[in-house]
Amino acid sequence: MNAKIKNFSQNLIEFRDVSFHINDILRRVVISEVSLAVPVGETLVLLGRSGSGKTTLLRLINAMLLPSQGQVLVQGRSTGEWDPIRLRRGIGYVIQEAGLFPHFTVAENVGLVPTLEKWGRCRTAARVGELLRLVGLDPAEFADRRPRELSGGQRQRVGVARALAADPPILLMDEPFGALDPVTRAELQREFRALAQRLQKTIVFVTHDLREALLLASRIVLLEAGRIVAAAPPEEFLRLEHPEVRAFVASLGTAPGATV
């Protein structure tokens, strides 16, 4: 009992022997026997090639998927026991291309979760203004625009603001900057790092870009074919001997837009 409470206060998210296979005839294994704990305030980067299971791992956290075996605990409670709607309202989610609602204005997009949570008009509007300023967009200029009237970078900023709207303790990000041009991407990465340090959120960030992982992570977890093959803070990660780590490190020199 005591151990459980202690766990809860330390680890906001915990994977316990989690496996996930697609529920069809082939039963392809996507995640096998992953155990991982994410303490409060960590920025954990899930790194891996396409198809390594990063996104699946992310979707197991907010119960968009449920594990085939094992348990995923969020705030000490298994995702299968959570009401998925309640769970997700406490978890910010940012994806590539932002996934903004095209029929909503920027303000309506950012204010979505507060509106669903019935905050009331004034409080929501104040929060929307605060968030737009936080992500570097002037509310007077942007609040009434539609997503199609924004650049890719601006859209992604709105996506981040929307995810932060109800002040969730957890933020999940699935290659949020992947579709941006290299200059805008670098700009958003730097700003996001500053933001993450200031806000003290627990962040799980998916990417296939080691450079991005090194910039943002407090810990990098490398996935290969649904298994964790390495986990270390950035400086240590670069020195690991695992062949998949070496493959990623080798890609640094040849990555497009390599300027460091």
Place this chain on the structure above:
Amino acid sequence: MNATSSYWSFLTEHREEVWSATADHMTLVVIAMLIAIVIAVPLGMFIVQRPALRAVSISIANIFQTIPSLALFGLLIPIPFIGGIGRRTAIVALVLYALLPILRNTYVGLSGIDSAVLEAAEAMGMTSGQILFRVRFPLALSVILAGIRTATIITIGVATIAAEIGAGGLGTFIFRGVALVSDSLILAGAVPAALLALLADFLLGLLERRLRVV
């Protein structure tokens, strides 16, 4: 020249009759369309996440479309409650014709939404009802309306045949004109029907563009 002037003189002489037939025609179309919308739009929303039901219902609606309209009117006459001679039978047939375009467009509109948008909606903790009514439906509205527009134009045309089973409308002139070999009579039915179709197309097209997102 001669035909045109005799057509005009016919129209002016029978203005009242033509107007009342046009009004009857519009009544038939509007009633049939309202019923078809009330059936097909909710059905389309219902089948979006149910592939088996989707195949069955779209196939059935497809079959109605393939039955020649005159045959469909004839086939309905002997059926109890919905059949018989007159307006009710005609409306049933028109509804059956209008179902497919509305049903198909409702389904296509609701299912053709950017998967990133739907993923975000789910991940932000919207319930499936909220996703349907606040995200899918508003984004699909212009596509659904395009289906309603197609169905309306079809219905205006097919409704002329309803006169054959005693439902009235502009078809009355056409059938009488065919029987009497009178171009003026045929045109007295055909021209207003064509104008109605063009007008409906134009007005619904305006609405459709206004509701389009992106």
